Amino acid sequence: MKGRPREFDADEALDCALEVFWRKGYEGASLSELTEAMGINRPSLYAAFGNKEELFRKALDRYAEGPAAYTREALNAPTAKSVAERLLQGAAEALTHPDYPPGCLGVHGALSCGEAAESIRDELGSRRAAYEVSLRQRFERAKMEGDLSADADCADLARLVTTVAQGMAVQAAGGATRQDLRRVAEMMLRAWPG
Amino acid sequence: MKGRPREFDADEALDCALEVFWRKGYEGASLSELTEAMGINRPSLYAAFGNKEELFRKALDRYAEGPAAYTREALNAPTAKSVAERLLQGAAEALTHPDYPPGCLGVHGALSCGEAAESIRDELGSRRAAYEVSLRQRFERAKMEGDLSADADCADLARLVTTVAQGMAVQAAGGATRQDLRRVAEMMLRAWPG
C-alpha cells in the first residue's frame, strides 16, 4: 500500500452525506452542500465514492443498517402483532429522532426525484417492495404458528402496515411530534385482527 | 380591451402545468417541461402566471377544486364513519385515476422541495394542517350527533385518517394498484371505533 493516506474517515463522511440526503432528498442535495457537510472537496468525493448516485446508494445502505435497522429487527418479534407494534412504534421513534432529520430517507428520496434519477426511484421502490414481501412472509409464518387468525390476508395486512408507516413518514416530515405518531401507531394496533 | 389577444387558453395551460407538477413535484418540474406541456413559451408564462411559484399555487388551487375535490366533499357525508369511508375510498380512486398521474400533488410536492422552495412546503403543510382541523371538527360534530363514540379522541382520529391517506399516496406513487388501495381503505374502515 503506497501513496498518501486520505485525511478523512470515509464512514464519518458517509454519515454526513446521509444526513444531507435525508434532509434534502436525492436531487435536492447539491454537491456543494454534500462536500461542505462531509468536510472534503469534490475530487476527494469522486475518488472515494464514485459519483453522486453511488454515494446515495452507499448512504442508503448505511441508513438501512443504522437509523432504519428497526424495520428489519421488528421482524424478529415473537408474534404478528408484536412485529407490527415494534415496526410502528419504532417508526414513531425513528422518524422523530432528535439526532436525525425528521422523516424517512426512503420516502423522502423516492418522491423527490425527477426522471433524471429514475434509477434511484426504482431502487427505493424495489427496496420497499422487498420489505413488504418479507413482512408478508412473516405474517404467513405467524398464521402457521397460530398467533394470527387464519382468515387474515397476509398480503393486505403487510400493505396496510407499510402504508401506515409511510404515512407516518409524511407526517413526520410535515412536523408531527413523536407523541402524535405514537398515538397513530397505538390506534392502528388497537384495531389489530385477532 | 386593447392589444394583441393571447393565443392560448389560460385554464387549459394551467391544467397542463398541474399535470407536470403532479408527476415531477415542484422542483422536479423545469420551466422547459412546463412551457412545452403548456404549449406556450417562457415570456408568455411569466406574463400570464407571474413566476414558477405563483404558477404552482394556481395549479394547487385548481387541483383542490378538481381532482382532489373529494377530500372536501367527503366532509359532507352523514356520519363520521361515512366521512372516513368517502375520504379513503375516494383517495383510492383519485390516487390511481387513469387520467391523471399516480399519487398526490400535495404529498409529492411537499417532500420534493429543497430549502429554496421552503415557502411551497409551508404552504402545503398549512393546507394539510387546515384539512386535518376541519376533519377533527367534523368528528367532533359527529360525536355530538351521536354517531361517534363519546370516548373517541377526535384529533387523534383525524390524524390517523390523514396519515393513512398520505401513506396511500406514497403507495400509489410507488405503483400500488387501485385494488390494493381499496383493500387498505377497507381494512382501515373495518377497524372503525363504534
Add this chain to the structure above:
DNA sequence: ACAATTCCATACCTATCGATACAAATAGTA
C-alpha cells in the same frame, strides 16, 4: 535519497436552471 503513488486544492468544463430584454407581430382606438 529517490521514485512511485496517492491525495488535496484550485480552477474550469458543459449543461441547465429560473428569469428577462428586446423587437416583430397583432389587435383595438381615433
Add this chain to the structure above:
DNA sequence: TACTATTTGTATCGATAGGTATGGAATTGT
C-alpha cells in the same frame, strides 16, 4: 393611417448544477 397596448418568439442573462483536468504537497516502499 397613426397611435397605443399587449402578446409572441428569439436570444440571452447570471447563477448553479454535476463532473474533471491539472499541478503541487504528502506519504510510502525500495
